[in-house]
Amino acid sequence: MKQKTDVLQGTLALMVLKTLDVLGPLHGYGIARRIEQISGDLLAVNQGTLYPVLLKLEQEGAIASDWGASENNRRARFYRLTREGRKQLQVETQDWQQTAAIIGRFFEAKAEDLS
């Protein structure tokens, strides 16, 4: 069994934004499933923790939500990305890629490169 990583709140928010950006409006369960699938089940979202994050994003105005019908025809809350959320996603994606690149270079650096 693979070791599963806890998801930091900030990362989770970014994943939610990206998921909604790629897949369009989704309910909470759908978002949780996609995050699990895309991360190759490495991230077992302690699925419930998603909901406070969704509320936070909604209060910030990055996403909006409405009631709709789920695939088994029950009432479910659907979340969608707002324009502001899309902007936020762009900025954070850049930040993240920059950080990742720096950390990557850091790990690749060997002793002889520095001499």
Place this chain on the structure above:
Amino acid sequence: MRSLRRFFTRVVNSVTGRVHDERLREEIEEHIALQTAENVRAGLAPVEARRQAILKFGAVESIQEDYHAERGMQFIFLQDLRFSLRVLRKSPGFTIVAILTLALGIGANAIVFSVMNALILRPLNVPQAESLYQLMRGKDKAGNHSFPDYLDLRDRNRTFDELVAYDGALAGIDTGGNPSSAWVELVTGNYFDGLRLQPYLGRLFHPSDEHGANSAPYIVLAHAYWHSHFHDDPGVVGRVVQVNKNPFTIVGVAPPEFRGRIPPPRLIWRPPLFHQAQQFDLLRLR
């Protein structure tokens, strides 16, 4: 900007007590139902599928708590409040001094404001108050006018409709066996006409009532004074009361909204004693 928006939403939520509990409960239910269905498709027995779904969802209690904390701010406020109360209780000396300082400061300001409010901000409750003017002397002279000055000004006035004079004094009033002191406003006979006031009861006096020194032994009561000392007795008109041991006849009661020129409220109006060297303020009406 984002955190500001989030902050305002949370404050609004806290103040309005908007409840999202129902929404969260419904979302959790739906979430677990979907996960159960997925587990059943994967081959689990329904009961086991639901158990796994609940396990995977995590501790509902702690999620609800996070959700609440995110929704509003009541917890933060309460904690701050409790903490400050604890600190205050720990140092009672400081607390008492602080509370006294605040009380005195607020009290003093309230008194100053109420005086300023009555003196400057509150309009004189008379018709067409906007056309009233106070006549002042040059800034190096005394503030008030002598009565002879007033007479000169009045007789040569061509600019204003009416020129009235008034002065205040504390006097002993005896309404029958129970003497007390009250503010008396000494006013010229044209005072009520100049301010365009109508009597509440009886009549007000006019310039035609003036017949020289000490000639007008009558007074008009303020409505508040009539209420407190005569218990709204309409038979008060025509009664004789002692003002500084001289008899005066009550001719009427002023309207309730008119409380005189300067606080404390003047309670009674009577014509001035002309032979006295009074100082007068002037008020004139265009």
